[in-house]
Amino acid sequence: MIAMEHYIILSTLLFAIGMYGVIIRKNLLMLFFATEIMLNAVNVALAAISNYYGDLTGQMFAFFIVAIAASEVAIGLGLLIIWFKRHGSIDLDTLKSMKG
Amino acid sequence: MIELIAFYTFAFLTIASFMVVVTSKNALYSMSALASGMILISGLFFLLNADFLGVVQLIVYTGAVIALYAFAMIFFDTTKDIKESKSSKMIFLLSAFSSILLVLIMTMPMASGEVSALYPVHQGVGNAQDVGMVLFTKYLIPFEVAAVMLLVAMIGGIIMAGKKMDANINEMKEELEK
Amino acid sequence: METLLYVALFAPLVGSLFAGIYGASPKTLLTGIVTSALIFTSFVASLLLFLHLYSGGERVHVEMMDWIMAGDLNVPFGFVVDQVSVTMMLVVTLVSTVVHIYSMGYMEKDKGFNRFFSYLSAFVFSMMVLVMSDNFLGLFIGWEGVGLCSWLLIGFWYHKESATWAANEAFIMNRIADLGMLIGIFLIYWNIGSLQYDVVFANISNLDITIVTWIGIFLFIGAMGKSAQFPLHTWLADAMEGPTPVSALIHAATMVTAGVYLVIRANELFFLIPDVGYFIASLGAFVAMFAATMALVNRDIKRVIAYSTLSQLGYMFVAAGLGAYWIALFHLVTHAFFKALLFLGAGNVMHAMDDELNIMKMGGMRKVMLGTAVLMLIASVALAGIYPFAGFFSKDKILEVAFDGHHYILWGTLWITAGLTAFYSFRVVMLVFFGSERYKDFGFHPHEAHSYMLWAMAPLAVLAIVAGLFEHQFFDFVHMVLPHYEFSEHTHHMVGQLIIVTTAIAVTGIAIAVFSNMFREGLFSSAFRNNFLYKLFDNQYYIPKIYDEVFSKPYKELSEVFWKQIDMKIVDATVDGIANTLYATGEETRGMQSGNLSYMLRWMVAGLLVLLVSAVAYTYSDVLLTLLQGVAK
Numbered sequence: 056m057i058a059m060e061h062y063i064i065l066s067t068l069l070f071a072i073g074m075y076g077v078i079i080r081k082n083l084l085m086l087f088f089a090t091e092i093m094l095n096a097v098n099v100a101l102a103a104i105s106n107y108y109g110d111l112t113g114q115m116f117a118f119f120i121v122a123i124a125a126s127e128v129a130i131g132l133g134l135l136i137i138w139f140k141r142h143g144s145i146d147l148d149t150l151k152s153m154k155g
Numbered sequence: 156m157i158e159l160i161a162f163y164t165f166a167f168l169t170i171a172s173f174m175v176v177v178t179s180k181n182a183l184y185s186m187s188a189l190a191s192g193m194i195l196i197s198g199l200f201f202l203l204n205a206d207f208l209g210v211v212q213l214i215v216y217t218g219a220v221i222a223l224y225a226f227a228m229i230f231f232d233t234t235k236d237i238k239e240s241k242s243s244k245m246i247f248l249l250s251a252f253s254s255i256l257l258v259l260i261m262t263m264p265m266a267s268g269e270v271s272a273l274y275p276v277h278q279g280v281g282n283a284q285d286v287g288m289v290l291f292t293k294y295l296i297p298f299e300v301a302a303v304m305l306l307v308a309m310i311g312g313i314i315m316a317g318k319k320m321d322a323n324i325n326e327m328k329e330e331l332e333k
Numbered sequence: 334m335e336t337l338l339y340v341a342l343f344a345p346l347v348g349s350l351f352a353g354i355y356g357a358s359p360k361t362l363l364t365g366i367v368t369s370a371l372i373f374t375s376f377v378a379s380l381l382l383f384l385h386l387y388s389g390g391e392r393v394h395v396e397m398m399d400w401i402m403a404g405d406l407n408v409p410f411g412f413v414v415d416q417v418s419v420t421m422m423l424v425v426t427l428v429s430t431v432v433h434i435y436s437m438g439y440m441e442k443d444k445g446f447n448r449f450f451s452y453l454s455a456f457v458f459s460m461m462v463l464v465m466s467d468n469f470l471g472l473f474i475g476w477e478g479v480g481l482c483s484w485l486l487i488g489f490w491y492h493k494e495s496a497t498w499a500a501n502e503a504f505i506m507n508r509i510a511d512l513g514m515l516i517g518i519f520l521i522y523w524n525i526g527s528l529q530y531d532v533v534f535a536n537i538s539n540l541d542i543t544i545v546t547w548i549g550i551f552l553f554i555g556a557m558g559k560s561a562q563f564p565l566h567t568w569l570a571d572a573m574e575g576p577t578p579v580s581a582l583i584h585a586a587t588m589v590t591a592g593v594y595l596v597i598r599a600n601e602l603f604f605l606i607p608d609v610g611y612f613i614a615s616l617g618a619f620v621a622m623f624a625a626t627m628a629l630v631n632r633d634i635k636r637v638i639a640y641s642t643l644s645q646l647g648y649m650f651v652a653a654g655l656g657a658y659w660i661a662l663f664h665l666v667t668h669a670f671f672k673a674l675l676f677l678g679a680g681n682v683m684h685a686m687d688d689e690l691n692i693m694k695m696g697g698m699r700k701v702m703l704g705t706a707v708l709m710l711i712a713s714v715a716l717a718g719i720y721p722f723a724g725f726f727s728k729d730k731i732l733e734v735a736f737d738g739h740h741y742i743l744w745g746t747l748w749i750t751a752g753l754t755a756f757y758s759f760r761v762v763m764l765v766f767f768g769s770e771r772y773k774d775f776g777f778h779p780h781e782a783h784s785y786m787l788w789a790m791a792p793l794a795v796l797a798i799v800a801g802l803f804e805h806q807f808f809d810f811v812h813m814v815l816p817h818y819e820f821s822e823h824t825h826h827m828v829g830q831l832i833i834v835t836t837a838i839a840v841t842g843i844a845i846a847v848f849s850n851m852f853r854e855g856l857f858s859s860a861f862r863n864n865f866l867y868k869l870f871d872n873q874y875y876i877p878k879i880y881d882e883v884f885s886k887p888y889k890e891l892s893e894v895f896w897k898q899i900d901m902k903i904v905d906a907t908v909d910g911i912a913n914t915l916y917a918t919g920e921e922t923r924g925m926q927s928g929n930l931s932y933m934l935r936w937m938v939a940g941l942l943v944l945l946v947s948a949v950a951y952t953y954s955d956v957l958l959t960l961l962q963g964v965a966k
Contacts, residue, residue: 124216
């Protein structure tokens, strides 16, 4: 039996990888990928906790996260396509219509 | 023992694939690595006795989401090189430090130990059946709302992506500049 | 009787408010007439109160309402009309009525006509509060009220730098003295627990004599400021910047005598501390002489009279200090009449000479303004103390008091001062009304004042002549509340000689002024002008200069230091620092808001990190605290 901590640490590592991706990538598509990674990392933690406490609530939340991720991808990609059509680029640095 | 081996295999492979996702310069590689990572995560779910979640993971993520990405990439000029910022020390420290903190926070409930199951797993019942029971009794309204949300997202995605499908990029730019 | 009291007190206030309504509107004679009528009403009410008391009536004491009720402190708005206050009320309202009527002529061409009457009536109201209050706090309110009105009226022509300066000087000098007075009042409350005159004076003899001495000293400091005694005297001469009716009313007849009134009012207190009384008398004698010498050489008609006022106030303080309170009050009354007359006469002269004040530029003016000349002559004779004019009786009594107490130095000082007084008052009269007509050289065309102005002055002239004759009646009247002053047998025998000696020096002074060619024409030889004493007198003993050097200039320098070092470098720097910090922070963090999503995401992560850290710190705060304590050990 693998201790729950293992899953939690794995989940944290995956989340950190996702966050790292969010921070450094400039490609908008990559940002989406990184977001997916973070969502999956959380799902792993939820599933692990659900298993070790014998509670289904964790899995329920994981389901809803999957649903939200799917919607996010659909909408996000739609927006991304529009953006690309207008500007011909999905570089984050070009997304600067507001000047600070 | 086999469980241990399986866990570590899945774990290292997942980490490796996701590392590829965030570091690779080629979007296609990234996407492929992402797909593999998703599949590997579903393996973790099976290990955790969350069979139904594992299946959903395979169908929704690997089947639908990745496919969506793949189709979306048709629209983009993926060969175009996007200049990535150099990974600085600060960013690395930020991520490392926040992960450590997250571990701390995640392990906090275990330290307290007093956690009781709200919807306990029933012994001798399959996971899919169990999930179905809870989902359609306790979480019915969130489930329906999620369904509507998915519908809305689908329609929104179609409209946004399908709008002026035939239009040339350059024409749109001109239009915008007017 | 209570109604009369309220009428006497509030009629001037009504007048002031009425004129105040028209303050900003163009000149209207209505304000002058209404205020004059109301002051006259007040005078009539005072007169009726006086008759009531004179015919043996009870004193009138009313408590209008509760004023301060805080803990043990209970100060009602109470007013009392007894023999002393009714005397003051009569003098104040009479002189005020005259001055109000006179001012209608004097101020006729002034733009601030309505404003002037508003201030003047407000002054009368404050003065009435001062004299009628039945407690020290009410007196103090009146005290401050007259101070305020004095400030307003000295600075009436506020567009003149010198006028505003003089107004501020008077106000600040009085503030210094008022602090002393306040401390005195606090001490009274501290030790007695009440501020009502009745209670205070009933219990004052039970107090430790040291405390009483301190109370006396502090109250007298207040009196010194208001009555312009040395060393707080400089403001009075400078206060002559105000319109002349103001000088007549405030700076001769009424307000400056408030200090004397205070000493008379608190006679039961000062009776217990003869040492302080002797100090008051000595200071009074000194000021009498000191001011008279300055008056000898001054060439400004109003300043001469102002110094004369100062000198006469000194006389009053001698009498009050030596315990002859009724004589002090008597001199106060007679002085009010002839000094107001003198000032109003001077006002006529000024008016005639287009506000020229230098008496060297006048001369021989009796030919054009005979009425004024006669009135001023009467006032001067009264001031000089020639029988049977008012000044003779009161001033002589003061000299007798000084002689009687075996204070021969005081007597000698006052005796010489009597000669000086006679001399300088006639010097002014001679230079202005007699001699060659020097004004022609300067191109002036003097003219007599309105006849109603002269008629308004007439009552004062009559009183300046006859007031002294009522000495015994006055004594009988006020000695019901004021202690009787017994002359010794020895003095009683000497009275005849004393009167002769005093009159002799006064006549000598007049004779010198009238017959000496040098003084008559004001033609001093240059040797005389360079005389040390002349210079000393002419420069007012260099006291304004000394004050300037010792107080004003160091104060100014100190202020500059504070301004540049403390205000600019600390206070302003702090304020600017806060602003600059914010500005710099904004400038520095502007990069955060570059609009670049990538940067925003990074900041978002940083924010998340901060939140995580604080969440952990909060959850483990007990552990962290124990850890820190362990480290500290």
